[in-house]
Amino acid sequence: MKTTKLLIMAGLLICSAGIRSQETTVTVENRRIVMEEDGDRLKVRVYENNRERPLVFEGHYREGQIYERRERAIHLPLPFRRPRFDPHWSGFGFGYAAVTNGLGLDQLNDIGAGRLITDASFEYNFNFYEKAFRLDKTGKLAIVSGFGLRWTRYRVDGAYYFRNDNGFTSLHPVDEGINFRRSRLNMTHLTIPVLIEWQHHQNLFISAGVVGAVKTRSSSQIIYTNRGKRKTEIMDRDLNLFPVRIEFLVQAGFDWIGVYARYSPMELFESGKGPKVHPVSLGLQLHF
DSSP states (O other): OHHHHHHHHHHHHHHHTTOOOSEEEEEETTEEEEEEEETTEEEEEEEESSTTSOEEEEEEEETTEEEEEESSOOOOOOOOOOOOOOOSOOEEEEEEEEEESSSSGGGBTBOSSOBBOGGGOEEEEEEEEEEEEESSTTSOEEEEEEEEEEEEEEEESSSEEEEEETTEEEEEEOOTTOEEEEEEEEEEEEEEEEEEEEEETTTEEEEEEEEEEEEEEEEEEEEEEETTEEEEEEEESOOOBOSEEEEEEEEEEETTEEEEEEEOSSOSBOTTSSOOOEEEEEEEEEEO
């Protein structure tokens, strides 16, 4: 029945396109299809390409009714339908943010004059747009890009905060007499990925590539208590952070949930204007 409808639809399209002849013939692989219009009746006949072979199918369309006659089964090629590819970039994510100046764990979050608190430094991802460019017909491999936003909050260990002093960003002690609670380095980035993703039946996936991170905001904050009320004060904004950074990203997962690891070969601060540390992160991403 599907073949019948396909053939009759093809005939209707040809007739509606402006072909007014009584008979139209097309050839598809080794099949010869003859479409004949006679008043309000459309007749479709299918032959073997060899004229000596018998008729294998005949269908009529008249006044909303379909009539057909088959001599034997026929198989006509249908247009190729590319498998669906569901990229894994858009979604919400949460991870631990850190910095490193070497390969050892003892160098994680070490920034020279002080340290960051590993279990209190976080990043949040909101990836709001994605686009896949398939590389093969199987629907398993594609280049994935898009846009996202990332909020990073580095928690400073001790009563210190980041400040730009004469062109160099470093940690400075909080003034005495303040009921200090905590200090943070905040950053917001626009992220643009270029990833190669492989997936198996749209469930298991692995992707890797580079992410461009464009800084949109940054600040050094301290939080303290004054007369029983919590206060937040911005200590500095010009912190010599790289305005544009390139990062390496690897992620893997199943269906809508995945894990990721990120590392930047570029330093967090501009060369010679801050501690020589590289951003790293590890987290969980929920895709939609």
